[in-house]
Every structure is written in C-alpha cells, then in structure tokens.
Amino acid sequence: MSLQKKRYSKFIRPISVLVHLVILNGVLYYFFRDKFELYHVAYINVGWLLISYYTKFYSLHRLLKAPKVITRFLSQIIIFTLAYFAYINIFRINISILFHVKVLSIIYLAIALFRVSFLYALKKYRIGGGNYRKVVVIGENENVKSIIKFLNDRSEYGYRFIGYFSNTCSNQDNFLGKIDEAFEFISNEGIHELYCSTTELSQQQIKEFIDFADNNLIIFKLIPDVKDVFSKEMVLEYFDYTPVLSLRKLPFDKPIVKYFKRGFDIVFALFIIIFLLSWLIPVMFVIIKLESKGPLFFKQERDGLGGHVFYCYKFRSMRINQEANTMQVCKDDKRITKVGKFIRRTSIDELPQFFNVLLDDMSVVGPRPHMLVHTKKYAKEIDKYMVRHFVKPGITGLAQVRGYRGEIKNKIDMENRIRLDIYYIENWSFFLDLKIIFQTILNLFRTEEKAY
Incomplete structure (x- = not known):
C-alpha cells in the first residue's frame, strides 16, 4: 500500500498554532514595543504553548462537539491569564492592570474570531470534498447502519463512506462483498479508517483485522453491540496487564x-x-x-x-x-x-x-x-x-x-x-x-x- 494515501492535511494544526502566535505577539508588540524584553516574550510564547498542551487547546479532532471546543478555549484563556498576571507581578512590570486586561481581551477576541472562522472554513472545505478520510465498514446490524447514516449525512466531518463488507447482505447499496474480500479491497483503495462490528466477527477475525490495520497504517475502530446500554462513556483501564472496560467515567x-x-x-x-x-x-x-x-x-x-x-x-x-x-x-x-x-x-x-x-x-x-x-x-x-x-x-x-x-x-x-x-x-x-x-x-x- 502506498504511504501517500492520506488526504487529510497535516498542516491544519500547525497553521492554527502559528496564526495564534502571530496574533499574540502582534498585539503585544503593538501595545508594549520596547517595554517587554526578549525573555518576557519568550515566557509568554512558551507559556501559551505549554498551557495549550495541558488544555488540549489544539487537539480538535473531527467529532469534537462545540461545548468541548468552548470549554477548552475558556480553560486556555483562564489559565493563561493567571500565568500572565503572576509573571508581571513577579517581575513588577509597572503598567496599569486595566491596560493588561485590555490587551488580553483584544488577544482573546482576535484568537476566538480566527478560530471560529477557521473551523467554519474547514467545515466548508470538508463539505466540498477536501480533507476527507475514506471509511470502510465490516458487518451489518442496526449499530452499523446508524454509523453509515451518520457518515453519509454529516459531510462536514470529512468522512467519505466507501461501502461495507458482510457475509449476510440485506442491502445492495454500498455492498462491497464478503468479509474475506475486504483485505484486498482496502489495500487497493487506500482506505484510511476501518470500522468493524463485534457481533459479526469472531475474536480471531477481529485480531486479523487489527493486525492488518496496524501493518497498513489504517485507523481501526470497533462497533460494539451496545444498543440497549444508555452509557457511551466506556473507559479502558488496566489491572496490571489485563484490560478491563469500565462502564462509565463521569466528569464529576x-x-x-x-x-x-x-x-x-x-x-x-x-x-x-x-x-x-x-x-x-x-x-x-x-x-x-x-x-x-x-x-x-x-x-x-x-x-x-x-x-x-x-x-x-x-x-x-x-x-x-x-x-x-x-x-x-x-x-x-x-x-x-x-x-x-x-x-x-x-x-x-x-x-x-x-x-x-x-x-x-x-x-x-x-x-x-x-x-x-x-x-x-x-x-x-x-x-x-x-x-x-x-x-x-x-x-x-x-x-x-x-x-x-x-x-x-x-x-x-x-x-x-x-x-x-x-x-x-x-x-x-x-x-x-x-x-x-x-x-x-x-x-x-x-x-x-x-x-x-
């Protein structure tokens, strides 16, 4: 399989980081100019990046919901504000607190406007066919049908559903063949993500698909049969080396x-x-x-x-x-x-x-x-x-x-x-x-x- 199969850009996150740093430093330079030394600027930039790593500010995967995006943004600006004022207090930078508040407000507003515009543009880009991931599904049941419907209906997430493999075909639409035929098709078509239903595959088959995905740089996901379970927050924990699924891990x-x-x-x-x-x-x-x-x-x-x-x-x-x-x-x-x-x-x-x-x-x-x-x-x-x-x-x-x-x-x-x-x-x-x-x-x- 060609390693050039990926159609989602690796530059999306770096562009976002770079523009935010340009905004941050541009506003600081405009208002402070000679009042900040080089080490002040270095602290602010490194601080912003370290805090963003902690808050996962730039970890914006495709299925991330708006509330989570806003929560991470608020976490980022709150922690950065505290670190910023702690720094200017330690080094006794004699400038009005209100002036600092004004500067930070402009920075946050500009970053927020850019992020909203950036995410909106990315959404439109994906709807138009760019930044997509090709998906194949193994199996056929109600959960699989729900996944397929989601992939087809929500083009703004950038998933392109290619079809499904199953030994019990009940719908010819997007049917690609029997399960054993999936390996060759996936290799030839440059599939990015592979979703497998746990109900139609044996343990051995699931292991074969996992090994195949690992060896071909394909993201592998399991679709469990949990239609009667309200909880979706299952968490994988390890007792020594033994994996255990915890039913739910609550924010509280x-x-x-x-x-x-x-x-x-x-x-x-x-x-x-x-x-x-x-x-x-x-x-x-x-x-x-x-x-x-x-x-x-x-x-x-x-x-x-x-x-x-x-x-x-x-x-x-x-x-x-x-x-x-x-x-x-x-x-x-x-x-x-x-x-x-x-x-x-x-x-x-x-x-x-x-x-x-x-x-x-x-x-x-x-x-x-x-x-x-x-x-x-x-x-x-x-x-x-x-x-x-x-x-x-x-x-x-x-x-x-x-x-x-x-x-x-x-x-x-x-x-x-x-x-x-x-x-x-x-x-x-x-x-x-x-x-x-x-x-x-x-x-x-x-x-x-x-x-x-």
Missing part, C-alpha cells in the same frame, strides 16, 4: 469539576436569594396566605445524591391535601390554587430550591429530584433509572428544557427523561450548564404544554 469524578460546579452553585444561589428572594418571599407570603390556609413553603421528601433523602422546598401552590406525597399534579388539578396556577406556570414555585442548593442537597442544574413513590416505582420498571442519583439533583435539567417536565403520563415519558439525564451526567460541561440555564429562562416566557 474529577475533584476540580466538583469544586468548580459547587462554587458556581453557591455564587448563583446567593445571587438569586439576595437580589430576588429577599423581596419576593414577603410578597409571596401575603399573596399565598390571602388565598388559602397553610404554610408559605411546601416541603417534600425527594431522592438526592446516592439515594440520600432530603426535603425539597417550594412555594406552596396547592391547598393542604393528603395526596401531596403520593399523587402527581395533573392538568386542571382541583388542588391547585389560583395563585398556584400562576407560580407553577412561571416556575416561581421552584425558586425556594436555591436554599436547597446552599444546603448542598441540590445543584442549579442536574436531573430533577423525584418523589419517593416515583423512585420506588420506576427503579423497578426502567433500566438504569438509578444512574441519575450519581449526581446531585438540579432545579432545572436537560430533560426539562427538552419538554419532559411536569406530569408523567406514560412510561415513555420517564424513559426519555432518564435518557436525557444520563446524557447530561456523562457529557457535562460548564457550557452545557449555561445553555440549560439560558433555555430555562427563555421557557419562562413561553407557554409550555406541561407547565401546570
């Missing part, structure tokens, strides 16, 4: 993520309590008390982190009743007061849960906590229901902003909630939290079907 397993999310929760909760609840609570006290007898707050036991039971607080929106802890609110529920209808529709009733956030029972964003009776019921009926208890419950969550809030009318509603909850747990990012918060605020001004 990292201490820095826990502390960062907890810090954000405290700051956000204090902001809401000080600037909103401080005056809203007395107003709600008067309004709720005037309409019906009972306390201002409604508290209910809910399941939290690790199955820990806590009291979840709300503004009371219903008349006192015996079914509050067993019967879910439904449309046109007679228990709901007139004030209750309004505060439930606008989600004002949920605001006291920011006290739960301060008490560390809840987070601002996370899977919504369910009534104990629901946890007991659905833990038996829905596979992986309890996975949602790996993290603290949230005031709002991904399932809620996707329309799965309020009354649970059938099992499918709960299954969809769990699917989205697990996706959030396994794919958490600060950007995703901000996106959910923003969508929650937008939904307050919309009439949601289940907002009752």
Whole structure:
C-alpha cells in the first residue's frame, strides 16, 4: 500500500498554532514595543504553548462537539491569564492592570474570531470534498447502519463512506462483498479508517483485522453491540496487564469539576436569594396566605445524591391535601390554587430550591429530584433509572428544557427523561450548564404544554 494515501492535511494544526502566535505577539508588540524584553516574550510564547498542551487547546479532532471546543478555549484563556498576571507581578512590570486586561481581551477576541472562522472554513472545505478520510465498514446490524447514516449525512466531518463488507447482505447499496474480500479491497483503495462490528466477527477475525490495520497504517475502530446500554462513556483501564472496560467515567469524578460546579452553585444561589428572594418571599407570603390556609413553603421528601433523602422546598401552590406525597399534579388539578396556577406556570414555585442548593442537597442544574413513590416505582420498571442519583439533583435539567417536565403520563415519558439525564451526567460541561440555564429562562416566557 502506498504511504501517500492520506488526504487529510497535516498542516491544519500547525497553521492554527502559528496564526495564534502571530496574533499574540502582534498585539503585544503593538501595545508594549520596547517595554517587554526578549525573555518576557519568550515566557509568554512558551507559556501559551505549554498551557495549550495541558488544555488540549489544539487537539480538535473531527467529532469534537462545540461545548468541548468552548470549554477548552475558556480553560486556555483562564489559565493563561493567571500565568500572565503572576509573571508581571513577579517581575513588577509597572503598567496599569486595566491596560493588561485590555490587551488580553483584544488577544482573546482576535484568537476566538480566527478560530471560529477557521473551523467554519474547514467545515466548508470538508463539505466540498477536501480533507476527507475514506471509511470502510465490516458487518451489518442496526449499530452499523446508524454509523453509515451518520457518515453519509454529516459531510462536514470529512468522512467519505466507501461501502461495507458482510457475509449476510440485506442491502445492495454500498455492498462491497464478503468479509474475506475486504483485505484486498482496502489495500487497493487506500482506505484510511476501518470500522468493524463485534457481533459479526469472531475474536480471531477481529485480531486479523487489527493486525492488518496496524501493518497498513489504517485507523481501526470497533462497533460494539451496545444498543440497549444508555452509557457511551466506556473507559479502558488496566489491572496490571489485563484490560478491563469500565462502564462509565463521569466528569464529576474529577475533584476540580466538583469544586468548580459547587462554587458556581453557591455564587448563583446567593445571587438569586439576595437580589430576588429577599423581596419576593414577603410578597409571596401575603399573596399565598390571602388565598388559602397553610404554610408559605411546601416541603417534600425527594431522592438526592446516592439515594440520600432530603426535603425539597417550594412555594406552596396547592391547598393542604393528603395526596401531596403520593399523587402527581395533573392538568386542571382541583388542588391547585389560583395563585398556584400562576407560580407553577412561571416556575416561581421552584425558586425556594436555591436554599436547597446552599444546603448542598441540590445543584442549579442536574436531573430533577423525584418523589419517593416515583423512585420506588420506576427503579423497578426502567433500566438504569438509578444512574441519575450519581449526581446531585438540579432545579432545572436537560430533560426539562427538552419538554419532559411536569406530569408523567406514560412510561415513555420517564424513559426519555432518564435518557436525557444520563446524557447530561456523562457529557457535562460548564457550557452545557449555561445553555440549560439560558433555555430555562427563555421557557419562562413561553407557554409550555406541561407547565401546570
């Protein structure tokens, strides 16, 4: 096989690095000129490159999602800013802090604009047929079909699906032949990536394809039959020399993520309590008390982190009743007061849960906590229901902003909630939290079907 088969450019990353350094040094030269010595410039450039290596700033593989790109960009500029100010403080560079902030802001803005333009241009280039990778698939099942559909539909990622090999052909479209014929075809056509289904191949066949891929500089990937497994964050670990697949490795397993999310929760909760609840609570006290007898707050036991039971607080929106802890609110529920209808529709009733956030029972964003009776019921009926208890419950969550809030009318509603909850747990990012918060605020001004 010719070693010149690769059609994806090795210059993409160096070009990006070079342009960023040009921007960095160009802005610094324009504003500082003779104020910086050569060793200052060397420190800043080396520092930028070392930090980018740590944050994987330039590791932008084809399937990297926008939230991950933004998270890495934020990590890069935050760490670099800290290192920058630590340096100017050590060497006592007597220039206004605000001036430095202005300079760094210009640098970051210019780099961000270039990166967005660069990624957009790369996307268009791939759609037009450049920077592509030729892919062949071995096997035929539902997972394989999903992969093929993805490769054909998402041309912006730069994959060119050539066809598939299978001993049980059910679709002649893109069918290339039997599995044994794949080796010669791949060698002759200069294939870049080879995807193999684990269900159609024996262990020996998989080993043969791995050896073949290694010897021919082909990227090899396995497609496991995990259609009934919600988790996709499987991690390969080694016990001595024995490989073991861990079902999931959560972002929240990292201490820095826990502390960062907890810090954000405290700051956000204090902001809401000080600037909103401080005056809203007395107003709600008067309004709720005037309409019906009972306390201002409604508290209910809910399941939290690790199955820990806590009291979840709300503004009371219903008349006192015996079914509050067993019967879910439904449309046109007679228990709901007139004030209750309004505060439930606008989600004002949920605001006291920011006290739960301060008490560390809840987070601002996370899977919504369910009534104990629901946890007991659905833990038996829905596979992986309890996975949602790996993290603290949230005031709002991904399932809620996707329309799965309020009354649970059938099992499918709960299954969809769990699917989205697990996706959030396994794919958490600060950007995703901000996106959910923003969508929650937008939904307050919309009439949601289940907002009752």
